Amino acid sequence: MDDIVKAALAKWPNVPDCHGWLGLDARGDWYMRDDRCQRAGPFAAEPSEGVAPVKGSRLLHDKLIAFIGRNYMPDEQGRWFFQNGPQRVYVELEATPWIWRLQPDGSVLAHTGAPAGAVERALLDEAGRLYLVTALGLGLVHTSDMAQAADQVEQGAWQPEPVAADSLPQRWAFVRSPQRALGPGPWA
Incomplete structure (x- = not known):
C-alpha cells in the first residue's frame, strides 16, 4: 500500500466504503461505473437477473491504473477492493481477482x-x-x-x-460482486 494511502487512512479512519463504482473485467481492464451505468445494469450479470451487463468507462490513464494496482487487495470476507486514500472502493469482478x-x-x-x-x-x-x-x-x-x-x-x-x-468463488474465497452482496442492485 502506498505511503500516501496509509497517511490518509490514519487521518480519516471512518470514511464510508464505496460499492459498484469500479470493475475488473476478464481481460484485466479496470472500468469506472458512474450512477447511470449502475442503474442500467450490473458489471457482470447473473443468468437469473435477466439484465445485460454494463461495464462503464474503461480506465486508460497509466498512472491511475498503476495506483489502483498497488493498492488492490482483499478484505477478510474475500471482497476485493482498491484503497483510495481513506476510502475502500470495492471491485466488481467479471471473473476472478x-x-x-x-x-x-x-x-x-x-x-x-x-x-x-x-x-x-x-x-x-x-x-x-x-x-x-x-x-x-x-x-x-x-x-x-x-x-x-x-x-x-x-x-x-x-x-x-x-x-x-x-x-470458484466459494472454493477460493472471493466475492465477485460486493455490491450484489449488499442486496438488489439499483438495476433491479
Whole structure:
C-alpha cells in the first residue's frame, strides 16, 4: 500500500466504503461505473437477473491504473477492493481477482504487474477458460495468452483439472460482486 494511502487512512479512519463504482473485467481492464451505468445494469450479470451487463468507462490513464494496482487487495470476507486514500472502493469482478499474463520467459504476472509466483495448479472450466492457482492466488489466463498456455499444457508443465466456473468463488474465497452482496442492485 502506498505511503500516501496509509497517511490518509490514519487521518480519516471512518470514511464510508464505496460499492459498484469500479470493475475488473476478464481481460484485466479496470472500468469506472458512474450512477447511470449502475442503474442500467450490473458489471457482470447473473443468468437469473435477466439484465445485460454494463461495464462503464474503461480506465486508460497509466498512472491511475498503476495506483489502483498497488493498492488492490482483499478484505477478510474475500471482497476485493482498491484503497483510495481513506476510502475502500470495492471491485466488481467479471471473473476472478487476478487476470494472468504469461511472459516469454515462462513466468506469470498479474494484471497489476505483480509476479504470480509458481503455478501450483491449472483448472479448465466448462467454457474452456483456463485458470491458474499460484502463490498469489487464483486467476484467469488472459485470452491473448492462450496459445502460450497451450504450449505449457502440451509440454506437460500444466495439467488442467476440470472445474465448474460457478464453484470458484466459494472454493477460493472471493466475492465477485460486493455490491450484489449488499442486496438488489439499483438495476433491479
